[in-house]
Amino acid sequence: MKNINLHPANLRGGADHGWLKTHHSFSFGQYYNPSNIHFGTLRVLNDDYIEGGMGFGRHPHDNMEIITIPLSGALEHKDSMGNSSVIRTGEIQVMSAGTGIFHSEFNHLKDTPTEILQIWLFPRQRNVVPRYDQWDYSKLVQSNQLVQILSPNAEDQGVWIHQDAWFFLGEFDKDFSIQHQIQKEGNGIYAFVIEGSFEIEGKSLQRRDAISITELEAINIKSTQNHSKILIMDISMELPKQ
Amino acid sequence: MGTNQEKEYNILAMKSDIKKILVICYHQEILNTLERILLKTPNYKPNVSSDIASTNSYLSENKFDAIILGSGIPENQEQKIERWVKNNTSSTAIIYHYGGGSGLLFNELESIFGN
Numbered sequence: 001m002k003n004i005n006l007h008p009a010n011l012r013g014g015a016d017h018g019w020l021k022t023h024h025s026f027s028f029g030q031y032y033n034p035s036n037i038h039f040g041t042l043r044v045l046n047d048d049y050i051e052g053g054m055g056f057g058r059h060p061h062d063n064m065e066i067i068t069i070p071l072s073g074a075l076e077h078k079d080s081m082g083n084s085s086v087i088r089t090g091e092i093q094v095m096s097a098g099t100g101i102f103h104s105e106f107n108h109l110k111d112t113p114t115e116i117l118q119i120w121l122f123p124r125q126r127n128v129v130p131r132y133d134q135w136d137y138s139k140l141v142q143s144n145q146l147v148q149i150l151s152p153n154a155e156d157q158g159v160w161i162h163q164d165a166w167f168f169l170g171e172f173d174k175d176f177s178i179q180h181q182i183q184k185e186g187n188g189i190y191a192f193v194i195e196g197s198f199e200i201e202g203k204s205l206q207r208r209d210a211i212s213i214t215e216l217e218a219i220n221i222k223s224t225q226n227h228s229k230i231l232i233m234d235i236s237m238e239l240p241k242q
Numbered sequence: 243m244g245t246n247q248e249k250e251y252n253i254l255a256m257k258s259d260i261k262k263i264l265v266i267c268y269h270q271e272i273l274n275t276l277e278r279i280l281l282k283t284p285n286y287k288p289n290v291s292s293d294i295a296s297t298n299s300y301l302s303e304n305k306f307d308a309i310i311l312g313s314g315i316p317e318n319q320e321q322k323i324e325r326w327v328k329n330n331t332s333s334t335a336i337i338y339h340y341g342g343g344s345g346l347l348f349n350e351l352e353s354i355f356g357n
Contacts, residue, residue: 127317
């Protein structure tokens, strides 16, 4: 039986550290809600606003698939694998943390805030070899289409991760409708409104609201405002060892 | 590990709200980070191990409230630890740690020790 849950933006956890204003869609850091830990293998969805020149100093990650999507500005990344790069709006970055890596992330811009979504998924296998990648999807974006930016397949469009998940981004005109087909039987959908507003499976979503859906083969999405942007995450519901 | 001081501590821990935690992680720098984070919470008493010999020693000489399985542990060793805990100390919780630092660690512990 289909299961649809709306997650209003104002019910997210979060913190204001001055240099960082963050909203947590799932329990993270000091925000702990036992009924809101994860959606399938999607464990973290943080919506971060980072002041100019500020950021996260050197810190570790392991056994997580970590995806970063800048919404505005630019993020400077350095890691223990020797990667040093800047990711900007229109790009996606992925790290398979596996056996362990250290990295730092700073707002590359000195006087302008950078906004990012940081998304963590449980890998299907623990202790894989760490890896890093980033990809520019900006030239593929067209109005009223979903663009695949992540998949489990190295040969497929976008970055890839060690999990049965697919991510799509799209920007839509008002009243444009589209249907998204579930990519793998048993997967669920977590849709997050980046800008504007949408109607999904009869529910109304505003900016930064989300909706989770399971037990459906396809979902119906309708933009209710011009320039509405959405991230569709097609997520495996099979959890690893907990 | 098996010193008189440790044995006294074990008794003390049983009488108080202190949680004895064994952190096993084969990435030494991440292990150090996890230990440093746990030491910030007065109720958590962490011991750390980055190899199977010291893990065996800790397990045979202590009773832990939780064992955190961090990164890099070979699957066969992880399974051995799981079996040992199941057969010898069923009240010890096993936590499969994901993430690396503090972001999820307190959530993982809260899910075991929280009210």
